Amino acid sequence: MSDFTSNFWDFYIVILTVGALLFCVWILAVMGKSKKEEKAANSTTHVWDGDLTELNNQLPNWWRGLFWVLLIFSVGYLLYYPGLGSFKGLGGWTQTGQFDKEMAALEAKTKPMYDGFLAMRVEDLAKNQKAMGTAQRIFLNECARCHGSDAGGAIGFKSLRSGAWNWGGAPIEIEESIAGGRTGVMPPMGEVLGGEPGIKAVVAYTFSLSGRPHDTNLVAKGETLFEENCAVCHGADGKGMKEIGAPDLTDNVWDYGSSEKAVMRIVEFGHNSELDEGGFAMPAYKGVLSEGQIHLLTAYVWGLTNR
Ligand code: HEC
Numbered sequence: 001m002s003d004f005t006s007n008f009w010d011f012y013i014v015i016l017t018v019g020a021l022l023f024c025v026w027i028l029a030v031m032g033k034s035k036k037e038e039k040a041a042n043s044t045t046h047v048w049d050g051d052l053t054e055l056n057n058q059l060p061n062w063w064r065g066l067f068w069v070l071l072i073f074s075v076g077y078l079l080y081y082p083g084l085g086s087f088k089g090l091g092g093w094t095q096t097g098q099f100d101k102e103m104a105a106l107e108a109k110t111k112p113m114y115d116g117f118l119a120m121r122v123e124d125l126a127k128n129q130k131a132m133g134t135a136q137r138i139f140l141n142e143c144a145r146c147h148g149s150d151a152g153g154a155i156g157f158k159s160l161r162s163g164a165w166n167w168g169g170a171p172i173e174i175e176e177s178i179a180g181g182r183t184g185v186m187p188p189m190g191e192v193l194g195g196e197p198g199i200k201a202v203v204a205y206t207f208s209l210s211g212r213p214h215d216t217n218l219v220a221k222g223e224t225l226f227e228e229n230c231a232v233c234h235g236a237d238g239k240g241m242k243e244i245g246a247p248d249l250t251d252n253v254w255d256y257g258s259s260e261k262a263v264m265r266i267v268e269f270g271h272n273s274e275l276d277e278g279g280f281a282m283p284a285y286k287g288v289l290s291e292g293q294i295h296l297l298t299a300y301v302w303g304l305t306n307r
């Protein structure tokens with residue numbers, strides 16, 4: 001109720017609820033008074049089919065008794081649970097409290113299973129079919145909306161099956177990616193490169209590294225520009241640097257599109273998966289998922305390319 005800006009609606013609900021209960025009491029107490037009249041006087045004077053007379057008899061006692069029991073129950077219910085405006089109820093029950101309790105019970109139930117997984121090496125866990133079934137369900141719930149249900153990714157959302165790891169593909173590196181999240185920052189290089197001619201040249205050189213079609217006349221100029229501006233992050237050989245998530249530019253795997261236009265765009269404007277419009281960084285799952293679940297997912301992701 002605290003979502004409302006005034007407490008008018010609190011009172012509105014209290015008055016409606018209490019009013020409805022009092023109305024029921026009134027009907028039962030006043031209208032239900034025993035009528036000891038004679039059968040004749042008791043008639044509503046509605047007669048059908050010659051001799052079928054509608055009577056105004058008292059309601060049966062069991063029925064009225066039941067109604068009283070229900071009324072008393074509702075009063076008790078409204079005292080114990082929140083239901084009357086902003087009154088929190090004497091029982092201290094809340095929806096979130098109940099949810100937390102159920103989650104804690106679930107965690108207590110699954111803890112032995114996850115403790116077992118935690119004790120296993122990623123390499124063995126990835127071969128355990130039952131464990132991978134559980135892992136896949138978590139992946140579909142938590143990860144598929146970005147990486148795709150088959151982990152194949154999409155432009156801007158890394159494929160986890162390409163075998164090209166920006167942050168490293170060893171179990172411990174994958175676990176770190178999931179637990180801590182990752183935000184790669186490629187700075188905008190358009191100005192430093194002197195605009196389009198420089199960008200074109202460096203992209204031509206980049207394409208020469210991965211065997212893509214390119215303008216060979218531009219490669220020499222592009223190589224110089226690369227050494228001066230890009231090697232610090234992508235490495236002198238262009239093979240990337242996993243400490244800062246700089247991708248390998250020689251593997252012909254492109255997270256943001258492989259066309260000359262797409263790559264020129266990334267080089268000119270850079271890319272920051274957290275700050276760019278419509279961009280999503282890899283969220284940190286520590287604290288969101290349990291340690292055991294993260295370990296299980298690590299095995300699942302590792303297993304996609306190592307089985
Ligand atoms: C909101 C979208 C989003 C969700 C949800 C998400 N990811 Fe990611 N993930 C990304 C992005 C974007 C990157 C690339 C980050 C970067 O390099 O800047 C990434 C990177 C990764 C990497 C590192 C890849 C590499 O090349 O080294 C791993 C591993 C990974 N995600 C696994 C997962 C798992 C497992 C889950 C589910 C628990 C998950 N992700 C959920 C967006 C997401």
Ligand code: HEC
Binds near residue numbers: 231234254
């Ligand atoms: C400060 C470090 C840094 C510098 C300098 C840098 N890059 Fe990057 N680059 C990155 C990072 C980190 C990413 C990944 C960004 C992401 O995933 O959000 C990236 C991504 C890219 C991509 C996208 C690759 C793909 O898979 O789609 C290309 C292309 C690229 N860089 C080329 C260059 C070129 C050419 C230069 C030099 C003109 C350069 N970079 C300079 C760090 C850098």
